[in-house]
Amino acid sequence: MLVSRKWLEQYVDLDGISTEDLAEDITKAGLEVEEVRGPVLNDENIVVGYVQECVQHPNADKLNLCQVDVGDGERAQIVCGAPNVSEGQYVVVAKPGARLPGGLKIKKAKLRGEVSEGMICSLQELGFEDKYVPEDFKDGIYVIDEEVAVGEPACPLLNLDDAVIEIELTANRSDCLSMIGVAYDVAAVYEKDLKLPEPTVYIENELSSDYISVEIENDKANPYYGAWIIKDLDIKASPLWLQNRLISAGIRPINNVVDITNYVLMEYGQPLHAFDYDRFKSQKVVTRMANEGETIITLDGEERTLSPEHLVITNGQSAHAIAGVMGGEESEVQDDTTTVLLEAAYFNPSVVRQGSKDHGLRSEASSRFEKGVDITRVKEAATRAAQLLSEIAGGKVLGEMVEKGSTEWNPKIVEFTASEINQRIGTEIAIDEMKNIIERLRLDYEVNGESFTVKAPARRRDISIKEDMVEEIARLYGYDRIPYTLPEGVMKKGGLTPRQKLVREVNQYLQKAGLNESLTYSLTKEDWANQFVSPEIKALGLEPVALALPMTDLHSHLRLSAIPELLSSVQHNVARNQYNVALYELGSIYLQKEKDQQPEENMRVAGVITGLWEDHPWQGEKKPVDFFVIKGILEGLFVHLHDEEVAFEKAELDRLHPGRTAVMKLNDDIIGYVGQVHPTVQKEYDLQDTYVFDLNLDQVLEAVQYREDYRVITKYPAIAQDLAFVVDRDLPAKQLEDAIKEQGQPHLETVRVFDVYQGEHMEEGKKSIAFNLIFQNDERTLKDEEIEEARQKIVKHLENEYQAVLRG
Amino acid sequence: MDYIYHEEVYKLKERLNEIKEEALEQIQSAVDEKTLQDVRVYFLGKKGQITEVLKGMGKLSKEERPVIGQLANQIRDEISEALETKKTKLEQAALEQQLEEEAVDVTLPGRPVQAGGPHLLRKVIREIEDLFTSMGYSVAEGPEVETDFYNFESLNLPKNHPARDMQDTFFITKELLMRTQTSPVQARTLRKHEGQGPVKIICPGKVYRRDTDDATHSHQFTQIEGLYVDENIRMSDLKGTLNVFAKHMFGEDRAIRLRPSFFPFTEPSVEMDISCKICQGEGCSVCKGSGWIEILGAGMVHPNVLEMAGFDSNQYKGFAFGMGPERIAMLKYGVEDIRHFYTNDIRFLKQFHGV
Numbered sequence A: 001m002l003v004s005r006k007w008l009e010q011y012v013d014l015d016g017i018s019t020e021d022l023a024e025d026i027t028k029a030g031l032e033v034e035e036v037r038g039p040v041l042n043d044e045n046i047v048v049g050y051v052q053e054c055v056q057h058p059n060a061d062k063l064n065l066c067q068v069d070v071g072d073g074e075r076a077q078i079v080c081g082a083p084n085v086s087e088g089q090y091v092v093v094a095k096p097g098a099r100l101p102g103g104l105k106i107k108k109a110k111l112r113g114e115v116s117e118g119m120i121c122s123l124q125e126l127g128f129e130d131k132y133v134p135e136d137f138k139d140g141i142y143v144i145d146e147e148v149a150v151g152e153p154a155c156p157l158l159n160l161d162d163a164v165i166e167i168e169l170t171a172n173r174s175d176c177l178s179m180i181g182v183a184y185d186v187a188a189v190y191e192k193d194l195k196l197p198e199p200t201v202y203i204e205n206e207l208s209s210d211y212i213s214v215e216i217e218n219d220k221a222n223p224y225y226g227a228w229i230i231k232d233l234d235i236k237a238s239p240l241w242l243q244n245r246l247i248s249a250g251i252r253p254i255n256n257v258v259d260i261t262n263y264v265l266m267e268y269g270q271p272l273h274a275f276d277y278d279r280f281k282s283q284k285v286v287t288r289m290a291n292e293g294e295t296i297i298t299l300d301g302e303e304r305t306l307s308p309e310h311l312v313i314t315n316g317q318s319a320h321a322i323a324g325v326m327g328g329e330e331s332e333v334q335d336d337t338t339t340v341l342l343e344a345a346y347f348n349p350s351v352v353r354q355g356s357k358d359h360g361l362r363s364e365a366s367s368r369f370e371k372g373v374d375i376t377r378v379k380e381a382a383t384r385a386a387q388l389l390s391e392i393a394g395g396k397v398l399g400e401m402v403e404k405g406s407t408e409w410n411p412k413i414v415e416f417t418a419s420e421i422n423q424r425i426g427t428e429i430a431i432d433e434m435k436n437i438i439e440r441l442r443l444d445y446e447v448n449g450e451s452f453t454v455k456a457p458a459r460r461r462d463i464s465i466k467e468d469m470v471e472e473i474a475r476l477y478g479y480d481r482i483p484y485t486l487p488e489g490v491m492k493k494g495g496l497t498p499r500q501k502l503v504r505e506v507n508q509y510l511q512k513a514g515l516n517e518s519l520t521y522s523l524t525k526e527d528w529a530n531q532f533v534s535p536e537i538k539a540l541g542l543e544p545v546a547l548a549l550p551m552t553d554l555h556s557h558l559r560l561s562a563i564p565e566l567l568s569s570v571q572h573n574v575a576r577n578q579y580n581v582a583l584y585e586l587g588s589i590y591l592q593k594e595k596d597q598q599p600e601e602n603m604r605v606a607g608v609i610t611g612l613w614e615d616h617p618w619q620g621e622k623k624p625v626d627f628f629v630i631k632g633i634l635e636g637l638f639v640h641l642h643d644e645e646v647a648f649e650k651a652e653l654d655r656l657h658p659g660r661t662a663v664m665k666l667n668d669d670i671i672g673y674v675g676q677v678h679p680t681v682q683k684e685y686d687l688q689d690t691y692v693f694d695l696n697l698d699q700v701l702e703a704v705q706y707r708e709d710y711r712v713i714t715k716y717p718a719i720a721q722d723l724a725f726v727v728d729r730d731l732p733a734k735q736l737e738d739a740i741k742e743q744g745q746p747h748l749e750t751v752r753v754f755d756v757y758q759g760e761h762m763e764e765g766k767k768s769i770a771f772n773l774i775f776q777n778d779e780r781t782l783k784d785e786e787i788e789e790a791r792q793k794i795v796k797h798l799e800n801e802y803q804a805v806l807r808g
Numbered sequence B: 001m002d003y004i005y006h007e008e009v010y011k012l013k014e015r016l017n018e019i020k021e022e023a024l025e026q027i028q029s030a031v032d033e034k035t036l037q038d039v040r041v042y043f044l045g046k047k048g049q050i051t052e053v054l055k056g057m058g059k060l061s062k063e064e065r066p067v068i069g070q071l072a073n074q075i076r077d078e079i080s081e082a083l084e085t086k087k088t089k090l091e092q093a094a095l096e097q098q099l100e101e102e103a104v105d106v107t108l109p110g111r112p113v114q115a116g117g118p119h120l121l122r123k124v125i126r127e128i129e130d131l132f133t134s135m136g137y138s139v140a141e142g143p144e145v146e147t148d149f150y151n152f153e154s155l156n157l158p159k160n161h162p163a164r165d166m167q168d169t170f171f172i173t174k175e176l177l178m179r180t181q182t183s184p185v186q187a188r189t190l191r192k193h194e195g196q197g198p199v200k201i202i203c204p205g206k207v208y209r210r211d212t213d214d215a216t217h218s219h220q221f222t223q224i225e226g227l228y229v230d231e232n233i234r235m236s237d238l239k240g241t242l243n244v245f246a247k248h249m250f251g252e253d254r255a256i257r258l259r260p261s262f263f264p265f266t267e268p269s270v271e272m273d274i275s276c277k278i279c280q281g282e283g284c285s286v287c288k289g290s291g292w293i294e295i296l297g298a299g300m301v302h303p304n305v306l307e308m309a310g311f312d313s314n315q316y317k318g319f320a321f322g323m324g325p326e327r328i329a330m331l332k333y334g335v336e337d338i339r340h341f342y343t344n345d346i347r348f349l350k351q352f353h354g355v
């Protein structure tokens, strides 16, 4: 909502209040000011001039030499290049010393040998936006088409000295979608008188009802309709003051009739519509719901197909307007219009909303109807328009607007006590001050002791419950004056849940392990949504959840793994020469197990690493990431969470390297995977070797075991033994390790692979694998024989079970 | 007593002195321990020069032997001592050489610690979580794919409510949508409490809006909301709580300002501004000349929301607030483009790993 200060001053005295203070004060009261614009220009050297003489410049074809009366008997010679300048015009003259909005300073000068004492201005030169410049003056100077005094300052005349405040209204404050509504609030803020218009109109003897009747078919959709006939109109440009008002409100002047309905729209917030009565071709207005498939060509020239959800204004046969949304082309007011049918109506907000939504038409009018106009002022607004049509457009207003329906309003009654209000705000506002605030708001009220009863008027339909009055009183009392307190209730224990703490642990662990926490989009491309999905999720056989109306194909489906978007982040980095990238993301995937049902959300942690893992070049240490780097990070995580039962098993998964991928299992359930991105996929993303993991964090966290005891550090020595075997190359080390662990009981503490060798000096298809075994007993020193016995048992078992050959 | 010695005595004496000269000279010129060892063996060994001399003592008289014996011992000691001294010297030199060889250029770069770190948004969220949990709040979470009921209806936004801007919402079906706010978590949590206060939660999480991604819009972003429902909660409590938050997040010197606003689920509703750090309230381009920067929305929980969740709105009151960690991060660090938060450029991420 654009609010002209000068317009506002018609209703409220703002003397002594700067525009900046006004903006701040109404912002604090709830009308948030986005911007204060202007004044564009207020220069006394810019005046009205009268062109007394205009001849061609003796030395230039395209220039004119004008003798201009600039007031006080002063006459200036001005060289003017505008094609439309001529003798007898009232024009705007910038005298020497004037400064124009572009920064141009006017000086006395000589142009082609002739003295020029100033400049005759175009509207653009005076700072008008192009869209507000009438067609006639687009390519030349502005000619004032009104009686004006020569020498009069021109800036106020053109409203250039006005300041316009742009207010960002919240959805509940539709009362301020009108100048009068804003005036009410400003008057309340400053405790000022409010001077509202009191429209009166001279009425002809002839009656509107001789020309028109009104029929309402659906009074829910259209509770009230008024039709007024105004004859003998002279359609032309509006007077300057009216154009100024509209321009300050951001509306382009068109002609006097249209401008007047727009003016009343902005002043009262009441949309009016003027039909060309002769083109309406009927003596009756019938408002009804449209028929299915009925069509209308609206003012914008578009043919619209209607349905029974839309309210239309008809002439008894065809639709001439979509009620509250847009008029029809057929009965549009044109230059030759002489009689108008002025519509002043109240339409149901949701019906208008439906119409404007379905037809994609949002206008100043529809947005006001949608929020509910002040039904008690419909007639007053119509009278205001009729008055102006008579005063400005020479119209003859016929007797009595023809009305159907009712403008009655049942005010909402809100009851409260002063102490209730104070308790809710946390203040001690005195009863008298509350009374004063309610009076400033101009609300009808009664007070009995500390009990208030407020009748909320139709203009303030946002007030309906006690809490609304809390807000009204608080905002005028001043939010600044509310004290700072903290709740006094019983202290409640808060904090993170054990699971939330664990999630933080996981984050911290992964960050310490060298991964960068990342955030990617949950909504991804359709094909990506189904890629890199962990086998246990894939096994559910789900389709990714799809948006009904995505904005773009890039974000149309909910992911089943974060890996594709993470890979895209890696790609982004690599493309910018950031080759070493380690990212992880902790977030949901979305499992819709039943059609149209709310999906389950599975918290996962996914990671990706590419490039060098060790990078210390001057010491010659540059080690690219490999499978065991990323596996080590995950193993460390499981150790950290005491989830040590997680097993890694070789797996072949889509889009992953068949020889470098494992699934992770917890109690035989797959909980994720880890592996290298398949070389062909790496090529798709333009990546070097890149490793990924995707882990079901919900399951991991469920299996977490907290450390609950302590193991005394033994004073007895541990005994180490190394064993190396030659085995089949395909035999997984983990099988040997598990077998050794089992056979080495009860004293075998740890088993660790310390060497793996295959290749030269090794039989085809074989490998050598060496283990370091640590034996330990907490209560005593182990005997050599015990170790030897365990060792032999292990060797024998491995020889028998795995055809392992012990290396000397 | 004076003796006239046998001539042999003089010869032996001379020999011993020669040995001494010779030994000391060799010790002097020795450059390593091996040489010293050889010198020791050659002169002092069982078959060494001094032993040789002593073997010649057989020709001497009983009185003469001690003379030579004594001299031999004395020279032996002198050589030993010289050997010892030299050895220490050589060791010292060797150590010095070793130390010199081991010296490093301390200005060369150290081995980088391979460490990652938190994402800026999560860091902001955790900081807010920590503040409010320290004030007795719990952290509540909820689904990102929500029902229309929890995302809208339970928050006083019935179907066809004008403030429900459908254009903003990613729908999946008529009833399912990507939550547009974390407020449904409040509704869910309230319901779980079955009309029994107090409820004190903050709800962080991802939310989604039908926006085209650009420098200031993101179709996915984060929110963190707070809710406190109890008997006798006042608007001044909201103001006090937000003041604690603003000073904690932005600095003790920042002032706050509440302005009336509108949200369907609160009444009264407010927006909170903090004083602009750049211009100290004088007005600048960052604060669009107002001296204030909008930080969050808040208000007193609408009685309809309480009633729908099973709370008696006469008995219970509450306040709620909600903010965007993106906005807070952008203001705090001057991040100019919201897309940075979701691009995961390493050069961006790494900047916020430290304190």
Ligand SMILES: [Zn+2]
Pocket: B276, B277, B278, B279, B280, B281, B282, B283, B284, B285, B286, B287, B288, B289, B291, B292
């Ligand atoms: Zn500023």
